[in-house]
Amino acid sequence: MIQLIASLLILWIPETGRTTCLSYIDPDPADYNVPSGIPVLMYHHVSDPVDGYYGVSTHRLLMDLRLLDEAGFYLITPEDIENGLMQVPSDRRPVLITFDDGWQDNFNFIVRGSTVEIDPSCAVSILENYCDEHPEFGRGATFFISWDKTPFGQEEFVQEKFNLLIDMGYAIGNHTNMHADFTVLPRDKWENAVIMPMVKFHSYLGLRTSGIFAMAYPGGRFPKGVGAEEYLAGFRFMEREAVRIGFLANGSVSSINRLLDSHEGWFRIGRLDMSQYSVRELLGWRNIMTAGQREDLHDSLRYRIP
Template identity: 30%
Template sequence: MSAPRTTTVALVAALLATAACTIAPSPRPSSQHMRAPVSNAPAPATSPTGTSTPSAVDPAAVDANELGTVPVLMYHRITTAPKTVYDRTPDAFRAELVRLVREDYVPVTAADYVDGDLDLPAGAHPVVLTFDDGDPSQFSLDAAGRPAAGTAVSIMLAVAAEHPEFRPVATFFVNADPFGDPGGSRTLPWLAEHGMEVGNHTATHVNLGEATSDEVRREILTQDQEIRRTGLSPATLAYPFGATPDEPGLALRGTVGAAEYRYRGAFLVGANPAPSPYAADFAPAAIPRIRSQDATGADAAFCSTVWLDKLAAAPATRYTSDGDPNHISFPAAAAGNPAAKFAQRVRTY
């Protein structure tokens, strides 16, 4: 069975505590969950906080479609003075999170998405919040060891305090010395201890499409080792500029001398929702993302506002949970096919 998750209410209460100078870390369940064997009897459904409810929900009652698409949203700077389409104001970022809450999206980490570890309430939709470059506007710690006011993490925690069904989790793809913190020695462990994921974005943000294979391996391995020095084990990677190496698969596995790195998923810049991790066409080395942006400016047709509108207008196309992590439910007439390795967990209706 999946390891129990820390409840959102307890997590947010700990993170927002003001009495102590530092925040006591909440235990982070491993993303390597072991699942119970599939049986004919449905497993209990789960609440937004991960606790069991008395009986499972009929997949048809919530229009479950676990072959549907998943929005993986991409953020960079959170600033009151945006300079490019990659920047979002704090108000716009908060508004997008509140929209996700109202439309029954539940954040999961990139690693949990890649692993298909999507233990969600019945009727909920997964969304992956990803942040590139390790900018201090995304996260930093104040003198008391709390997330600095106005950063993306502090805004996420504030939204979760107001909406307990919202999981304040995200994935941060970082380069060397992230968040203005040399080696990430303070910030990276804090993120991991509080349910966040830290991923690799290469050591110097190099364009992997223009680099030699040796340069690609060194960039990825160097940053992999930097992250591991803080006690973490990165599982996912984001391509700087969305550029992929010429050598297929090099983002997921490579060696430099006797040292090796391995990743379970690599993320593009993208322009559209990602496939279900259970789908036959899921490609772990080329996972698309959607830039968080209002429906104005360059490439607005591919931004988060437009795509969330499209998914809301065509709900049958998006991933909708059946509330049962032991089965993969979808309508018999659903588009797409499950990957063969999930055949024993498939349940159609």
């Protein structure tokens, strides 16, 4: 029923421009009822007043963090999924928070005379302040950058912001060069869409670019059943796979079992657009992990990447 309503809603969503991430519903029935789901939440603008259809307020982000923490979640990054969630305490359950596009309200610097400070109302500040006061919640989020504009909006601070994010334990992800929708982009243009951002990241981050391997598909969609995952997995940057994990915006929560059982699953991880979904709604889903009942994740090798 929820899917039907969401599908109907989509019919009424106007295309608001190329820098939005249109959410659509394509859940895999296998992802339901299996209590091994890792919720991946997707945000765009975080601002007051709310900016655009996909935006949320600063208060909303803070309330979401509080609700997730109180429900026993623990912040992870894509690297933690690769590592079998080993660092997640056994009495907590994982959640991955992501921000798409690289908007300035996600990470803003304020210049006052000769000093530069982090805007206390930007998303990074909200996360940092909450996590400082609540160490049980862990720390970390992922910022997916599309290069159709200056990342986080301030050209003179791009290098400092990227490095600072990594220093603080956040992850940076690839959101393509020009926010290209892979369901319409010709295949011969894919490599450029994926690798050009890596070249640009490298100019600011050097060797630290090796930590960038997650892709959020612009528009939230990725072709299914046509070998697209394998094709994407073949792209290399500095002799490494440029993309090892890919995120949709399909309104579903993918299970870790599915990741472990198929290579394809790594390129089809579901995300929830938090301008459409709420944490309270999420907590009612049957497939998300229950805190205290996931000791299997701490087992040895079976849960590592093959």
